[in-house]
Amino acid sequence: MSPAKATAVKRVEATGGPSGETEELISGSEAIAHVCRLADVDVITAYPIRPYDTVMQCVSQMISNGDFDCEFIVAESEHSQFEIVKHASAVGARVFCGSSGVGWFYAFEALAVTAGLRLPMVAMVGNRALDDPGAFGVEHNDALAVRDLGWMLAWVSTAQEALDTALIAYRVAEDPRVFLPCAISCDGAFLTHSQAIVNVPSQEMVDGFLPPYDRAEKQLHPDNPITIAPQANEDWLMEMRRQNDMAARRARDVIIEAYEDFGAKFGRGGEPFIERYMMEDAEVALVGMGTLAMPVKVAVRKMREQGKKVGFTRVRWFRPFPTQELQDALGGTKAVAVIDRDYSFGSTFYSGTLTNELRSALYPLESRPKIVSTIAGLGGREVTADNVIEIAGMAFDVAEGGDVSEEDTYWIGVRE
Amino acid sequence: MSTASVEVVYRGIFQKTMAKNICRGVVLAARKEGKIGIAFGRYSDSPERNGIPAKQFAVVSDSEEELEEHLSRYEPDNNDVTIVADDTLCKGVESWAWYGLQPINKLLGDGGTLVVTSTQSANKLIKTIHRKGSPYDLAIVKAAASFSGLWVYKDDHTDVRLLGALAKVAPHIVSLDSITKAISEQWKDESKVASAMKAYDMVESTPVGADQGSDAEPFSFSMPGWTKMEEGLVIRGIDQKPQEVPGWDGGYVPSRNPTFKKFSTRTMRPVINFDTCTKCTLCWLSCPDTCFDITPDGFYDANMEACCGCGVCEAVCPVAECVTMVNEEAFEDNDSQWEMWTKDTAGYAAWLTEKIADKPTRSHGFHHVGQYAEEIADESR
Ligand code: SF4
Numbered sequence A: 001m002s003p004a005k006a007t008a009v010k011r012v013e014a015t016g017g018p019s020g021e022t023e024e025l026i027s028g029s030e031a032i033a034h035v036c037r038l039a040d041v042d043v044i045t046a047y048p049i050r051p052y053d054t055v056m057q058c059v060s061q062m063i064s065n066g067d068f069d070c071e072f073i074v075a076e077s078e079h080s081q082f083e084i085v086k087h088a089s090a091v092g093a094r095v096f097c098g099s100s101g102v103g104w105f106y107a108f109e110a111l112a113v114t115a116g117l118r119l120p121m122v123a124m125v126g127n128r129a130l131d132d133p134g135a136f137g138v139e140h141n142d143a144l145a146v147r148d149l150g151w152m153l154a155w156v157s158t159a160q161e162a163l164d165t166a167l168i169a170y171r172v173a174e175d176p177r178v179f180l181p182c183a184i185s186c187d188g189a190f191l192t193h194s195q196a197i198v199n200v201p202s203q204e205m206v207d208g209f210l211p212p213y214d215r216a217e218k219q220l221h222p223d224n225p226i227t228i229a230p231q232a233n234e235d236w237l238m239e240m241r242r243q244n245d246m247a248a249r250r251a252r253d254v255i256i257e258a259y260e261d262f263g264a265k266f267g268r269g270g271e272p273f274i275e276r277y278m279m280e281d282a283e284v285a286l287v288g289m290g291t292l293a294m295p296v297k298v299a300v301r302k303m304r305e306q307g308k309k310v311g312f313t314r315v316r317w318f319r320p321f322p323t324q325e326l327q328d329a330l331g332g333t334k335a336v337a338v339i340d341r342d343y344s345f346g347s348t349f350y351s352g353t354l355t356n357e358l359r360s361a362l363y364p365l366e367s368r369p370k371i372v373s374t375i376a377g378l379g380g381r382e383v384t385a386d387n388v389i390e391i392a393g394m395a396f397d398v399a400e401g402g403d404v405s406e407e408d409t410y411w412i413g414v415r416e
Numbered sequence B: 001m002s003t004a005s006v007e008v009v010y011r012g013i014f015q016k017t018m019a020k021n022i023c024r025g026v027v028l029a030a031r032k033e034g035k036i037g038i039a040f041g042r043y044s045d046s047p048e049r050n051g052i053p054a055k056q057f058a059v060v061s062d063s064e065e066e067l068e069e070h071l072s073r074y075e076p077d078n079n080d081v082t083i084v085a086d087d088t089l090c091k092g093v094e095s096w097a098w099y100g101l102q103p104i105n106k107l108l109g110d111g112g113t114l115v116v117t118s119t120q121s122a123n124k125l126i127k128t129i130h131r132k133g134s135p136y137d138l139a140i141v142k143a144a145a146s147f148s149g150l151w152v153y154k155d156d157h158t159d160v161r162l163l164g165a166l167a168k169v170a171p172h173i174v175s176l177d178s179i180t181k182a183i184s185e186q187w188k189d190e191s192k193v194a195s196a197m198k199a200y201d202m203v204e205s206t207p208v209g210a211d212q213g214s215d216a217e218p219f220s221f222s223m224p225g226w227t228k229m230e231e232g233l234v235i236r237g238i239d240q241k242p243q244e245v246p247g248w249d250g251g252y253v254p255s256r257n258p259t260f261k262k263f264s265t266r267t268m269r270p271v272i273n274f275d276t277c278t279k280c281t282l283c284w285l286s287c288p289d290t291c292f293d294i295t296p297d298g299f300y301d302a303n304m305e306a307c308c309g310c311g312v313c314e315a316v317c318p319v320a321e322c323v324t325m326v327n328e329e330a331f332e333d334n335d336s337q338w339e340m341w342t343k344d345t346a347g348y349a350a351w352l353t354e355k356i357a358d359k360p361t362r363s364h365g366f367h368h369v370g371q372y373a374e375e376i377a378d379e380s381r
């Protein structure tokens, strides 16, 4: 019996056991909806767009079943959807919101100022291609668009991780040292529309981990007369941005604390920021985000069976960017192949955004691994284990001084 | 160490909850045996349209590592079992996301079992199913297709009956014991458990040879690469000239995309009584898919390659009993009704009467105002 099977069997025994968790067959979206219930979110706004709408379906079902009570407001657009929760957050309400693809973009005016006002909104982005042509498969460009604004950004690879990360996101976002919004990215289809076995914690467990949201002297309230977001010009804005910068920097330690406490209380959660898979002696590393992890891990195991020293580093948090962790994980490798499920047309070496960030994170290292930049899985196209083996092959090639160029980007799985 | 998968092909909206119940049932039952699994819908079917052939899947593995190979995929292609929730789907399926008409047994693995709910015989069904080229089994759960709506679920136990049948034809995926435990836990209704057990006992399997079945060529196509596609998301229009019909002097047949057939969506089709038709044009005007060909003598003939069976023509026709929607099960071809009528008026009248009498069950929608109240009264009698 493999260790993995042992885990599966153990989970059956754990159902309703002393851990106080129950096992449910739910999607990543439904897992996040359960967090809304368990975190007793006060205000949730909705506007339908695939694949994010799977969250609002589940939330509205829980409300109508009497399992959950909150202000559930169906807005007339994504813009209003995010404006409503932004304001609700200012008066001290715990909020949840979300969108996908161009819906997320339609809310951009609200998204841009949420971080500046230091409102700890938690959102789910059901990653979806940016239209046209009405494509609804996963690409990461939607969520990545807020990367410069002070939003914290996490990418998850399983429904369980979606649940755990959403709980951690509330704790980090609402920490007064941070007070920044956080978006949890779930790959459309593979997480939003696929039901997996998930351990859902009890109310007591969540209450023991997540303190109430308290804005204290920043709460907009008649008893606490304050103004939020008055007109600010060049005399003020730079100082305000600097404060934002410091909050984003402080988020690192708060995230680390949250994972430590989560691990102690829930017995899982893993390393904050990145996941290292078979990285101990890896000479070649693959890097990616989200559900790419599945075919990549399958491919890594296959290549390991053939004696290839290859590993996988999954970026779990894109903001704050895990610079130190990636330097540590990848610094000892000969070559790194990054799989971007996004594009940044006309950028450095035509690379995707993850590659570009990673390249600059590794630049200060004394001995830098070579970097192969690839783009795959756009529009929700399946990335197969064979695709990954092809990509790893390019990294081995570049490590040995082959023809693969570090100054180009390779499109994998595209029809010529 | 193994992984198994079940495909459920069903009618969008009408059978969505049923398909979900079946896939969840498989995963939850397998969980009773210490296996781990996922249940998911084919993403490109979402959001579903009425009657569109759609798919959901259940994949179960002995270990999480094995399951990983099947996560982040759209559809497993070597299924142990394909469940067909409506036997009219046996003619082939085409999703609204368009893959062209594909055989119902396309994703069934060699030696797998096609489980169909049907009141027809195995021999009759096999004739409508594309030849697979490798042997498989056809198992029939005796039942008419169960259709619900967007907001309601008709809990007639078809979901658990199919789960019971699954335990019989594929005990390596889930045992009857696990299935009944999972049903009991999910629904807390012992009558559903009894239905599953009964289906387990009653399901009948027939071996289907590699060469058995319809010899119709499945639709095939190739997709151009980025160097060949027109830039800027441009699609050239098809020839807009009306189609010429040999032997037709006059009339009008609009040009239609020859590769996009919508008929696999259909669960009922309109049959038209040309003897009472007043040529008022309403059906032709109202059909959302421009299905009506105008015949040389000015009648309106619903083209069965194009008709998706929405029922609008029946609803708008001002002449009593002139257009009637009839369950698709009653038909074997897409031939022109008008041509049949012109060749043999009396024979057509008899055919019409027989078809309407034979399969009066409607899959969805209403024929006239007040029909819902009548049906409720019928059932509570
Ligand atoms: S049922 Fe009637 S209205 Fe609907 S698509 Fe067919 S011919 Fe047209």
Ligand code: SF4
Pocket: B272, B276, B277, B278, B279, B280, B281, B282, B283, B284, B300, B316, B317, B318, B319, B322, B323
């Ligand atoms: S609506 Fe009825 S009467 Fe009018 S043309 Fe069509 S079939 Fe004939």
